[in-house]
Amino acid sequence: MFSVFRRAQGYRCYYEPLHERVAWAAEDSERLMPEQPESDRLRHPNQNRPYFQELKESWNLWKDAITPDMVYHGYFSQDSQLAGVPFYRSLLSDSGLQPVFSDCRTSGRIGTLKRDLRGVHIFLWRNPWDQWWSYQLDDYFDVANRIILHAQALPEALAQLAEQRQLITGQHDGYSELHDWYRSRPLDFCDSYTLFYMLWCLALKEGLDHADYRVNIDSLTASDADAEKIRADLVELGIAGLDFSDAHCPLATYSEQERAEFEAIEAAVHTLLTQSQWTNGELEAVLAERELHRPLRATIEAPHMTEQLLRQRDLTKRHINSRSVVCNTWAELVNEKAESIQSLEAQHTRAQQSLRQQNDELAEGGQRLILTQAALEVLADERGQSNALLEQATAQAEQLSLLSNARAQEVQALKGMYTALQASLSWRLTAPLRGLTKLAQALAGQGLAREELLRGAARNLARYPRLSRAVRRLLRLVPPVYTRVIVALDGPHEKPPEISQAGLNDRAREIHKGLAGRLGVDVEGS
Structure with a gap:
């Protein structure tokens, strides 16, 4: 065309x-x-x-x-x-x-x-059996059909088919990567024709729904009358000047077994289409269009030629199936090897990272070792200085020990002299003199002897209350002496509160006067 x-x-x-x-x-x-x-x-x-x-x-x-x-x-x-x-x-x-x-x-x-x-959109199509066999000249077409499965927003039936048959295995985005992937993993006859026929049905329905005209190649080349009708129809659409006189399209002869194989696969595709979004009417319209242009396959070859062609196609299908098995097996093996290589590469990468980390840690350890050695040297210097100070302190301690021993000997000597002095006759003869001296010091208010003497006198007076009160009255006549005695006995005292009989009744005044008399306190107004 x-x-x-x-x-x-x-x-x-x-x-x-x-x-x-x-x-x-x-x-x-x-x-x-x-x-x-x-x-x-x-x-x-x-x-x-x-x-x-x-x-x-x-x-x-x-x-x-x-x-x-x-x-x-x-x-x-x-x-x-x-x-x-x-x-x-x-x-x-x-x-x-x-x-x-x-x-x-x-x-x-x-x-x-x-x-x-x-x-103007013209949909050109051909019967699916001959079209699929024409694709087998090269693996390009089967690969292209599988790449179509990576289209965005697949029709529901095609998506279900791809999932059921696991036809989508390539995980790449680019055409070249997907082409290489699927070329090394060819489909067998059944899957290949199933995918092709599903796309064929979808395409014919698209042509029925949207194309302005449909040209079937089988009908175009069937007779001059059919070609002339197509030419005339295209002229009405504004497409003139076309010459189909040399158009031709070969038709193959198929055995009953081959027809049965094709029809079984097609029936499964029809079921999948009606289970998705197709109505029975849409499927019938596609099949009616196909039946309208079904080619007449006249067997004009000699019987032995027909048998030979059938045998060749059968061998080709067997080759397709065996090639699919072998290639997919090898592809799986390649995948396993690739995964092993990736795993080894990952291990190698981790080992390199670990080695770099260990080298970094060794370098850090070397730096820490250098710093530690420097610190040890500083500590060694400080230790040397400390040892020198210790030796000096030890020498001083020895000197102090010697001096202390000498002082202890002097103290023992003094104690011995003091003991000898106390045992001497002169010490005993002068004892009354020393007593008088202490008494004089006490009377003069000097030293601890005074306090001891006053406390002793106070204890003796406490036995005789009347005498104690008389002494207190006598001391009050000389305030400085009274104050010194009180401070020596009890410590400093605040000024005693003034006791007054104001506001008291007669009985209270009598009790108050009695208490004051016992305490030796003067009562105002008494």
Whole structure:
């Protein structure tokens, strides 16, 4: 179909504009030119120009408008930016010929692009069996289908399928990483066709809901009449000048066993669709569209040729299954080895960190050792000084000890002399003289002898109250002597309170006078 538009007049064709290689070439337009032509390997029609020639020529228009997440992350998106609307709008700004976009990565967002960009949308499709077998020329298509599972906001049925079959295993964000991951972990026949057919159903429903026209390749190449009808329908949509005379699409012959295998997988997908958000009417509409364009597979090959083709396909499916088992086994082994390597690297990193920490601790310990040695040297100096002071103090103590011994000897000698003196005749003869001396000192108020003498006299007088009162009256006649005696006996006293008979009755005055007489106190007015 791309070749038909490209050779027609009045169109500027952009082949696969929303492609990972185009996003990769946003920084360098030369990346759009593959080193080797891919037409033969992919069985595409021969082109007189490279597929991305028009995109390379308009590179300045779109290089800043495309982002890598538009290609696969926006596969089902209703958001204009993520769905790629700014990128297509930049290509539409190229004046001149009518632009045509031939893109197989927009089958999940036809509604979003039509809503924001208008234009005429044609949905091109083919029967699922032959389309899936055409994908087996290269592992690229199976890998691309699995990368689509990383799109944002997956349809419910597709999300359930991915969870049930554990189809999402790559944990990367970039296309290159996911491509390498899934390429080394291929699916077996059942999972591969199940995922493909689910996407095929979702795409056909999107075409039924939003496309302006649908072209089935099988019907287009079935007869000249069908091709002419399609051409006429496109003319009514404003698309003229197309020539389908050389359009062709091969049809394969399938055995009953192969049909049964395909139909069993498709029945499981239909069940999953109706268990999610699809109604029975929506599923019936998709199946009716498929049945309307189901190709007539006439067996024109010789029987032995048919048998050989069937055997080759069976061998291919067995190879797909065995390759899936082997590759996934090796992938698991690689994962285990990678985890072991990561674990060893983590251990190595921890060991290096521990070694660095120990080196740091050793360095700190060395610094502390140096400081400790310096402190020990200071302590050694202080100890030397202390030892010197101790020796000096010891010498002084020895001198003091000698001096103390000498003083003790002198004291003993003095005690002996005192004892001898007391035992002498002269000491005994002078005893009365010493007594008189103490008495004189006591009478003169000197020394402790006076206090002892007064206390002794007071004790003797206390035995005789009358005599005690008489002595007190006598002492009061000489106030200085009285005061000195009282202070010596009892310590300083405050002035005794004055006792008055004012306010007392006769009996109280009599008692008061008696107490005062006993205490030796003068009573006012008595």
